[in-house]
Amino acid sequence: MAPARARRAPALFGYVLSRPDPGLFDSRTGRLTRIGDLSVVGPRLDLWRAPIDNDRLGHNPVADTWRNIGLDRLHYRLLGIDTDGDAMVVRTRVAPAATDLSMYATYRWEDTEDGLRLTADIEPEGDWQDVLLPRLGLRMALPAWIDHATWYGLGPEEAYPDSGLAARLARHDRTVDALQTPYVFPQENGSRADVRWARLTGPHGGLLVSGAPTYHLTARRWTSEDLDAARHTDELRPGTAVHVNLDLAQHGLGSAACGPRVLPEHHLTARQATLAVTFRELSGR
Numbered sequence: 196m197a198p199a200r201a202r203r204a205p206a207l208f209g210y211v212l213s214r215p216d217p218g219l220f221d222s223r224t225g226r227l228t229r230i231g232d233l234s235v236v237g238p239r240l241d242l243w244r245a246p247i248d249n250d251r252l253g254h255n256p257v258a259d260t261w262r263n264i265g266l267d268r269l270h271y272r273l274l275g276i277d278t279d280g281d282a283m284v285v286r287t288r289v290a291p292a293a294t295d296l297s298m299y300a301t302y303r304w305e306d307t308e309d310g311l312r313l314t315a316d317i318e319p320e321g322d323w324q325d326v327l328l329p330r331l332g333l334r335m336a337l338p339a340w341i342d343h344a345t346w347y348g349l350g351p352e353e354a355y356p357d358s359g360l361a362a363r364l365a366r367h368d369r370t371v372d373a374l375q376t377p378y379v380f381p382q383e384n385g386s387r388a389d390v391r392w393a394r395l396t397g398p399h400g401g402l403l404v405s406g407a408p409t410y411h412l413t414a415r416r417w418t419s420e421d422l423d424a425a426r427h428t429d430e431l432r433p434g435t436a437v438h439v440n441l442d443l444a445q446h447g448l449g450s451a452a453c454g455p456r457v458l459p460e461h462h463l464t465a466r467q468a469t470l471a472v473t474f475r476e477l478s479g480r
Contacts, residue, residue, distance in 0.1 A: 215283045215304045215311060217276070225273045225285035225302070227335075230311060231476035233402060234338060240289045240300040240317060241334035241440060243267050244383040245422035249449045250329075253456065257327055257446075265292030266329060267423065274299075281305060296321040298465070309405065310475030316467075323465035329383075331463060332411065332442030333470060334419075340397040341437040342371050344414055348390030352376070357447040357461040359388055371395075371414050371437055381425040386413045386445060395439065400477050404441065407471035411442035443470050 220237070221228055227237025243266050246258035261267065274286040283304040290297035296319075303314040315333060349359055350367035353376055367387075376384035390412045392405045404410075415422075416433035419440075425431050447461025 215306055217283065220276060220283070220285065222276070223273065224271070225276055225287060227304075230402065230474050233400060233476050235402075236336035236436070238302070238313060238315070238333040238335040238441065239271060240269075240287070240298060240315070241332055241419075241442075242269060242289070242291075242298075242328055242330060243419050244329040244445065245381065245419050246329070247382040247384075247448060248380065249457075250446075257456075260326070261329055264294040264296065264326065267420070268292035279303070294321075296323055296326070307473065310403070310473045312471065312473045314469060314471045316469050318467050319465040326465060327446055327457075328463045328465055330440070330442050330445045331465075331468060332440055332444070333472075335439050335441070336436040337395060337402060337439060338397070338399075339416070339433065339435055339437060340399055341395050341401060341414075342397045343401075344369050344371060344374060344393060344395055344412070346387060346390050346393035346412060348393070348409065348412065349388045353385050354388040355386060355445060355448050356388070356463075357449065357458065362388070364389065371416065374414055377428050379428070381422050381428055381431060383419070383422070383445075385415060386411050386440070386442070394477060395437070396477060398479065400479050403475040403477055405473045405475070406441075407473070410470065410472060411440070411445060413440040413442070414438070441470070441472055443468055 219227055219229055227235055250258040270290045270292060272288045274288055277284045285302040287300045288297055289300055299318045301316045305312045345368045347366045349362035349364055354362035374385045388411045389409045391409055393412050395402050415438055417431050418438050444463050446463040447457035449457035
């Protein structure tokens with residue numbers, strides 16, 4: 196299969212101004228709605244993963260804490276859409292449903308020669324000191340006809356902070372369906388770590404996502420909430436989109452179901468952080 200071709204940057208957005216077109220953003224949510232001709236449900240801060248067995252079992256399981264503060268029920272509020280020079284700046288507040296904790300996420304969008312660059316700055320508000328996060332990154336959705344992933348990073352199988360010694364750094368290819376690890380009890384799975392770039396493609400084109408320098412990639416045909424709600428793999432049915440996570444990090448896996456918890460060096464805590472990625476539409480295969 197010949198690699199998908201990246202469209203030249205001037206054709207990406209179809210505007211004359213040097214900054215991203217405000218019309219590409221939903222005025223109610225601040226989310227990006229398309230990249231060139233590719234429709235997207237734009238990236239937003241994501242903190243939730245479907246708990247794995249090790250999150251749910253053992254003494255004082257961490258998954259109970261996550262649910263008690265409402266990390267599985269995040270509330271999003273748009274604070275403003277502004278311009279800063281040639282950049283479009285979207286400011287939001289994200290809060291778990293059952294606490295006064297929150298995070299401010301500021302998305303800075305810039306048109307570059309390589310594509311549409313996003314710099315997401317994340318700043319916690321409140322006392323997050325004793326809270327371990329499931330994940331810290333961005334979530335977006337692409338059309339359901341996206342069916343293939345090619346990436347340069349760890350693989351070919353899943354790799355997490357404390358479970359990836361068998362992974363190797365290389366160029367890998369998988370169908371979106373083959374990215375999933377079908378655990379008997381549905382749970383978080385399929386993340387590929389240290390990704391430099393990834394092409395998510397289908398018969399009508401696709402998207403190139405380049406990291407600055409890296410990110411963790413997950414792509415699946417159901418949401419984290421669908422995965423969390425399922426009790427058997429046959430309950431997971433493809434929907435109307437491919438759901439993509441671009442993570443700075445995830446909490447480690449540990450072995451609490453039969454051994455030690457996640458080691459301290461693999462704990463994910465709330466902190467100021469920045470994730471930078473560049474999006475570029477790809478032409479057909």
